[in-house]
Each structure stands twice: as C-alpha cells, then as structure tokens.
Amino acid sequence: MTMQRDWENFNISQFNQDLIRWFYKYKRDLPWRQTKNPYYIWVSEVMLQQTQVDTVIPYYQRFITKFPTPQDLASADEEAVLKIWEGLGYYSRARNLQQGVREVVENYQGRVPDNKNDILSIKGIGPYTAGAVLSIAYDRPEPAVDGNVMRVLSRVFLIDDDIAKQKTRRLFEEIIYRIIPESDPSAFNQGLMEIGALICKPKQAKCEQCPLAAHCGAYEEGVQTEYPVKKKKTPPKPLHFAVLVLKNQSGEYLIRKRPEKGLLAKLWEFPMIPLESPETSIEESVRDYIEKNYSAPVKINDVNINIQHTFTHLKWHLSLFAGSIEQRISAEKDEQWASLGQLEKFPFPVSHQKIVDKIKQGLIS
C-alpha cells in the first residue's frame, strides 16, 4: 500500500507555515545559501549528491573560486576540474557538470535555463537537481525530492513503498505538487531537507523538536523508526590487486591514467595488477606482468603494505610492491613518469593518495 493517510485531516497551509517559519529560524548558514546565482546553486547541488554538507563546504569554496563563472568552467581542462574534485568521489559528477555547463554556454548564452524541459536535458541534471535549482534559484514551485525529503515525507504520510525505487520518488513528487506553495517554494524544499538533516534523522529522530510533529502520521503512531522502507543492498564484492610502485634512476614514479569509462574514470593510479584470488602467488603474477610490459630489468620487493578500500559495490585489497628499474623505459600512452613533487598535480582516487602518502613517509622502497 502507499499512503495510509487521507488529505481530509491534513492542513496544507498550516504545514507550510510551520515548515517555513522553522526553516527561517533554524536554517544553517551555508555558503551556497548566500547566493541565488543559478550556476552556484547548481554546483552546490551536484556536490551534495550522496555527500554530506560538511564534506562539501571546502570543495565548494575552492571550486567557485577556481571557476567563478560558467565560462571559466567550460573552458577549463578536464583534468583541472578532476583535481579540484579529488577526494570527493563519484567523479562522473565533475565530468558531467563540466559537460553540462558547456551546453549552457553553447546553447543558452551561459544562462542556466529556468524551465523544467530545458534544465532536465542538461547532462548531470536529473529530477532532484532540476527541482532544486528551479525552486532555490528561480522560485519555481517544483519538487526537489532527495533522501531527506523521502524520509521526512514517508514518516509524515506513512508511506511504506521502497524508497530505492524510481517510482517511489515520483509518488513523493506528486504529493509535493499538491502541497508546495507558490509564495516560497525555495524555503519549502530547503526546509524539508533541513529537517531531514537536523531533526528527522535516520536513527534518532528528534520528534520533540520537530515543527511537523503535529502533522506527522508516524509520530502520532510512534512508528518513526519503521520509516522509510528501503531494500538492503548487496555487499561489496572483494577484488585483489598487486600495486606496483616503480621508480626509475631519476627518482620518478610510473603512473597511468585510468580508462575514460567506468570506475574512477580518467583518474591517475599506480599500475594495478589484477589477481585471480588472494591465494595466487602474488610475486609470480607481478614478475609475469613486468616481463610482459616493461622488457627491462626490474627489481621487485614486497614492502608488506596492504591497503583496503571499500566502494559502494566493491572492496579492493591492495598489496604494494616496490620496484626499481635500471634504465629509463619510455612511458606508454596514458603513462607518465612523475617525481614526488609532480605527483601532486595529478588527480588520484583516495586509495592511491594513500600510496602517495606512504611514499612521502618513506615506507616504500
């Protein structure tokens, strides 16, 4: 079943007043709340996808300082954009944001569209981000349904559909279209999200402080902890690699650029050698790999450093090997020799940033 409440005993105008007054009284002072510039709102919303506010703040500041206008971002090198994004995760967001901004510069004279059709057609802008930009930057009464909003409204309306499904997001959008006020849709949407972040939390909802308690079906029945309903995800699949920290006689390290699609696309890494399983002879695999790829004498030693890194769907187990090469072999395409100082110019995923740190600490070689 979907909604277990009817509209007859739901007071829309009172709900909106309670929500919006609370928002103006208790909202956090966040950098992207000091502007209505649609481009800045857009940047902040993309960074905030699946990412918490405190994590985003310094990235946002650096980003708009480096790319203050859509034109600045459109004309930037992709690698410079990825470097700013380094460590934030979901790197396709950065590549799609730049592509989207290029569309805006090309097709809309650098002005972010203020209508749903056009803005939804832009790369990287989906239903949530479209609604957020339209409501916050342009005061349009459009829903912006994120995880916070689904949690809050699933409790208010006792909705037990699986929020992991696309269809459920559309159900919440339908509800919001019936409630959202013409007068201040920005405060309405942000208020729902702010309550989700500060009050209506996943584990410990602070219902006694909630301005919506008087409107909330879950609070009335004391079943807050049972909402929202969400299907469990499958655990991450383990993958094992040997990682080669290969240094030449000039003291440079071999790094390579990852493929342009898939996991950590276009980021840089130390060469990774896939292992069939943790039981396979790692040293042998490393030797085979080096013989095949470098055709030059290489000394290898196991430095007994292991790094684990968990993604949403994968768990990497990395075993580090240090190598020194007698003569300078030429770097292949998408490979590069870089000194320790130069490594800082390249965007690395966090798992390989950890390796750079180990090198700096003198723990490898």
Added chain:
DNA sequence: AAAGCGGGGTC
C-alpha cells in the same frame, strides 16, 4: 527496473 558509480560520517 536494476546496476554502476566514492568517500566519509554516524551509530
């Protein structure tokens, strides 16, 4: 409709 896609915070 389901899977792929990061990294960090919280309990």
Added chain:
DNA sequence: GACCCAGCTTT
C-alpha cells in the same frame, strides 16, 4: 560492522 548521505547515467 551497517546504514546513510541535497542522485544521475547506463544498461
């Protein structure tokens, strides 16, 4: 550990 986070794109 498990769960969550101002989700979107691809398959």
